[in-house]
Amino acid sequence: MHDDNAPLRTLVTGGAGFLGSHLCELLLSEGCDVLCVDDFSTGARRNVAHLLGHPRLTLVTHDVTHDITRHVTHDVTRDLATPLGAHVDRIYNLACPASPVHYQRDPVQTTRTCVLGALNMLALAQREGARILQASTSEIYGDPQVHPQRESYWGNVNPVGVRSCYDEGKRCAESLFFDYHRQHGVQVRVARIFNTYGPRMHPQDGRVVSNFIVQALRAEPLTVYGDGLQTRSFCFVDDMVAGLHRFMEAEAGGAGPVNIGNPQEFTVRDLARLVIELTGSSSKLVFAPLPSDDPTQRRPDVRLAEQMFGWEPRVGLVEGLQKTIAHLDALLSAPASRE
Ligand code: NAD
Ligand code: UDP
Numbered sequence: 001m002h003d004d005n006a007p008l009r010t011l012v013t014g015g016a017g018f019l020g021s022h023l024c025e026l027l028l029s030e031g032c033d034v035l036c037v038d039d040f041s042t043g044a045r046r047n048v049a050h051l052l053g054h055p056r057l058t059l060v061t062h063d064v065t066h067d068i069t070r071h072v073t074h075d076v077t078r079d080l081a082t083p084l085g086a087h088v089d090r091i092y093n094l095a096c097p098a099s100p101v102h103y104q105r106d107p108v109q110t111t112r113t114c115v116l117g118a119l120n121m122l123a124l125a126q127r128e129g130a131r132i133l134q135a136s137t138s139e140i141y142g143d144p145q146v147h148p149q150r151e152s153y154w155g156n157v158n159p160v161g162v163r164s165c166y167d168e169g170k171r172c173a174e175s176l177f178f179d180y181h182r183q184h185g186v187q188v189r190v191a192r193i194f195n196t197y198g199p200r201m202h203p204q205d206g207r208v209v210s211n212f213i214v215q216a217l218r219a220e221p222l223t224v225y226g227d228g229l230q231t232r233s234f235c236f237v238d239d240m241v242a243g244l245h246r247f248m249e250a251e252a253g254g255a256g257p258v259n260i261g262n263p264q265e266f267t268v269r270d271l272a273r274l275v276i277e278l279t280g281s282s283s284k285l286v287f288a289p290l291p292s293d294d295p296t297q298r299r300p301d302v303r304l305a306e307q308m309f310g311w312e313p314r315v316g317l318v319e320g321l322q323k324t325i326a327h328l329d330a331l332l333s334a335p336a337s338r339e
Helices: 018-029 045-051 107-128 164-184 208-217 237-249 268-279 303-309 317-333
Strands: 009-013 033-038 057-061 073-075 080-082 090-093 131-137 188-193 222-225 231-233 258-260 265-267 285-288
Touching (some): 018 237, 045 057, 090 107, 107 131, 107 164, 208 317, 237 303
Parallel strands (some): 090 131, 131 188, 188 258
């Protein structure tokens, strides 16, 4: 049981990734003790380097497909080999490659991470009496035939396609979360995250925002897949992690699932033009084949998040892109990156 005066001890899996590193930062600023767990498969030490001296942060190298309470993990902050020691009050389960290029590189490991990672963290939550939030995804809806997407929509996923390791892995994780809730009374939160962008996106993760910005900064053609008329709705990372935190701490409203994203919808061509304009680049567009099962449209209905925990996005695409461009520009200009 948590002592109300003690800081919440919070475990973040995937904490050295793009979203995870921003979440760790927010949690530290909220006074939590943070245990950041990552296998660094797509995350990077540089994402959390500025937090390493923080007295309330512990960084542990661990693959969530193994039970963290049994396997010896490597504690980077203290340079010790240590299994998970103290009690945990909250678990944010973010560990999973998120970009299609990353999650399709080793699809079996992607499914293992989604399913075994969820099972291991849910078992830990049950043992600890901790509340646990799952970073689920708009990919649950597949190529949606209902637009915008509400949480009540069951989706349209190809179960055997190249994206299924991620889509079905995340769907299975949602199912496990709700079964742990019903069967074992674990307090769960399932957040369906829509396309999120911002500083610390991996410059080579193949996602549209990072690809376009890197290409524009290098004056290379922007690679538009298909006719570029497919849509996405882009949420800035600060809004996203604030939403995840509010959902976790909301006492009323229950488990979800709840969409978190920015409902402003853009075609991929719109995004390309905006990135060229904001970078002042001389880049042109080049068209390449559409990857298989690429969703044609995506926009969240976020009314439930607003009703349940008073959240709505604040940062528009222009402002968010300006911050992301500044970050990637600095990263690409750094000597290590040029090498
Ligand atoms: P990311 O790739 O930057 O972060 C994922 C992190 O998980 C990385 O640090 C990686 O090293 C770590 N990881 C992967 N497999 C692991 C394993 N087996 N054990 C331990 N750590 C492991 O991606 P992100 O954009 O920060 O996404 C974070 C979470 O949010 C993911 O679960 C993703 O599915 C979800 N999500 C993100 C978006 C988005 O647009 N960014 C959209 C929907 C859902
Ligand atoms: N996309 C594109 N060019 C790129 C990368 C992506 O046109 O260089 C398209 C992709 O086909 C998809 C959209 O942009 O329609 C968003 O892709 P991303 O990989 O960022 O995310 P997801 O498909 O998972 O929403």
